Amino acid sequence: MKEIINLPVQSIEEEEYHINMGPQHPSTHGVLRLVVTLQGETVKKVQPHCGYIHRGIEKMCEKDTYQQIIHLTDRMDYLSAHINNHAVCLLVEGALEVEVPERVKYIRTIIDELNRIASHQLWWCSFGMDLGGLTCFFYGLRDRERILDIFEESFGSRLLHSYYTPGGLMQDIHPNFQKRTKDFIKYFRKKIKDYDRILSGNVIFENRSKGIGVMSKEVAINYGVTGPSGRASGWVCDIRKKFPYGVYDKVDFKEVFRTDGDTYGRYMARLDEMRESMKIIEQLIDNIPEGDYSAKMKPIIKLPAGEYYQRVESARGELGIYCISDGNKTPVRFKFRTPSFVNLGVLDKISRDMKIADLVAIGASLDLVIPDIDR
């Protein structure tokens, strides 16, 4: 057993025992393995073991051209694929100092927000499922399906789109795109009330989430927990506000933030963020300017030698890309600072001395996507 768990023996105290949550466990949403040290039902230590789905995306990026890198970023955080693509596109456009058409910026912003809603919907339903409310799972997936239909009509695929290219888009949006998006917003404004009725207000849910896994602002900053999880702790860290890209500087939206910092806060922050995203889409969807769907780009993109850093607000937090180029068509180093990987670090800190059921709730509230951790 010792070799498998891979721990120093002295870490086990009397009356403590380990259980392995994962790599096959219903609540880790993938192949994450948590070695949990328990005393009774109380969690004493959580040691994440990652790497079960490590594909070496960063190594693969070193042999790919910048257009080809985009399809790899889809597969990191598959729930916010567009936003990952956006980061690469912004990095290349910024390095080449290409001005993309206004229409592209609008479309990208709308699609990013749709993607964010879809991601949060999937998070909501799996969060409900982790707490035992199985019906939530189907309601969330039902509504997410509508967004995926919008995506499928315009870009031809439902999950991994590779729709953005450096300089613009793969093809123009479908003529039905605006109508469908508006229909969806109308539909989802109704359905999100159900979300509140079935889970947010529920007394069992409140008991399960309030005061569980409290993360203070200092802890959030020190551990680098960004995104809705960090903002629920009171840390104003929204890249969309701090370093606006796309047309986020032209739209009016609130940066969701809360001060409670517990599981309930993270839950409410994400629900509010869905509402804010709908607000952004509503402001933009009727005002997409006419124009080209792509700037003129050379077929072979070579970044000038140097180093570049680009950050975007993914559905889970700050996605950063650090790129070193030597002037060739492939990068020397292409590093992804993925939000799930950093957010995972805080799991041990905030779930100590909680019950094992709380560990599941905390893990779900951090919204970890395993391929995003492992890359």
Next chain:
Amino acid sequence: MEAEKLIEKILEIVPEAQLEENKQFPTFLVPSGKFKSLAVKLKEEKELDFDYLFCLTGVDWGTEVGVVYHFTSSFLNHSVELKVKTENRENPEFDTVADLWKAAEFFEREVWDLFGIRFTGHPDMRRIFLEENWVGYPMRKDYTDEVNIVEL
């Protein structure tokens, strides 16, 4: 803090640091011996107040390996990029910053795993993605693996 003042301030702390050209952040190449003391100052001094390590990257430049740190201050909103390099490819070793920024704990384990750079003082220096008995450091430029890496 303004970028120029920030550069001055850091050069004041570590005069040996070399300023590198970068449009986005003030970038310094810091001698590895001085790095830890600079990091402590960055974290502790009220004027600097770099409380958020947002990226830590291991890099293989070909002849030398090293680490790139990106710091920012969540309150003062200024950022800095620091680099440490070494030519010792066999057994590179730097001081850890995991005691100052907890976020570095996982980052440093990743760098150790993929680049083979050790961090002295790290609380839990194990491989993070690969197995303990993995031979080599896959992100190095000279790493070869005929079985698992398919050249197209």
Next chain:
Amino acid sequence: MNSIYTYFADIFRGVKSLLIGMSVTGRYFFSPGQIVTQQYPENRKKLKMFDRFKGDLMMPHDANNQHRCTGCGICETNCPNGSIEVISDRIELPDGKKKRIIGKHIYHLSMCTFCSLCVKTCPSEALAWDQTFEHAVFDRAKLTKILNKPGSSIIKDIE
């Protein structure tokens, strides 16, 4: 006294929130019109994929069994996974010049990630996406396809 009040207030608030939750599921239970399930093999006839759906790479041929592919190999270099192999032949034109034509355009569906770079970068627009989606086969070799049909030739004015 205050604690007794909060005790009962808690109970009533809790019960009320539970009833609200039950009203949601109860309402869906009694409204079968909202069922969203698609019964897949039965609805195969009605099921229509969107025009842009990326199902399978294909090379459109016209009525004379002619396609637009020149065999330049740009799709092959752009493919990130090596799922396209272009084997081109050289033929001698009547005027003595040599010309490159496509011999075999091999497409490995099993390796394709549907990134659409080949379709986008093709200079003569010879490639397109098909809307088929039932790709499951029992033999992996069947996923390797030759896109240009046998006996096909290139449309005249493409260079």
Next chain:
Amino acid sequence: MAFNIYDFTSFNQSIDEALYEWLPPFWALIVEMTIIGLVFLLAYAIVGLLLVYAERKVCAFMQNRIGPNRVGPYGIFQTIADFIKLLMKELVYIKNSDKLLFNIAPFIVIIASFMAIAAIPFAKGLHAIDFDIGIMYVVAVSSLGVVGVLLAGWSSNNKYSLIGAMRSGAQIISYELSVGLSLLTIIVLAGSMQFSQVVEMQSTGWFIFKGHIPAVIAFIVFLIASTAETNRGPFDLAEAESELTAGFHTEYSGIKFAFFFLAEYMNMFIVASIAATVFLGGWMPFHISGLEGFNHVMDFIPPFVWYIGKTAFIIWLMMLFKWTFPRLRIDQLLNLEWKYLLPINLVNILIMAFIVLMGWHF
């Protein structure tokens, strides 16, 4: 009364007398017991399969789905197909498990639920045995199942199983109190523990209406506590899928798993029928005193249909709980019992006793 046309007493008696005429008393008894055993086994299997199917359909409709619809019309043979699959599956041998206890545990669980079914009156005269302490017997027997759950968790040599079993033990021991006390409230009102008498007394009105507010409270408490006792719904901590993978039956496969599964649904059926019998009048039709015409129409609906209807309603309620609410945590679960249900129950009994004493009930 008109529902006497559906009386099974004389039918049963005639079979009984005929058997005793043909056979010596000992063999007559044996034959009777065999017949009853076979009938109950059959009924047990059918009800279990139907309930699994019903649960899947009900939850599907709540979740905007269709549910099983492939095997047979509307998928009614789905559970039978599943059962056949479970029968044919391999019984996995667990290394270092306590083999005897591991094999015995599913049988204990299923026997406990099987025993409880004996005392339940399905219609007038249609029950296996009419104890004069029937309610007591059912409460006592149905809580035996926890022994099986504990053994299963202990003997599997799996930490998840053990945690699940310990949770289950704590849970059932606590909620047993509330189940007993809420039934006691009605016993105070009825003055009897015999199921046939309890039902007979409700011919003028069901206890839930007769007993004013205390009976309603007792009914609600019973619903909550019995849901917890059957390890279902928001109280399924023992098998808490997202935490403990499958809790106490993680290591079971094939038919042994099917036993646990079937026992869970049968327990649900049993507590639902107890609730229907004690609070909603069992097989007794719905009567409003004064409306003779209405009462006569109600009487022509067979008692068995009344009984099934009431039980189905309560089962539907329990399914609604399960598919709506998130799961409680173990300490909250115990809090709910010891801080809320138990005190309310105790006060409730006092009020009920007072009402009975003053003769305020209908």
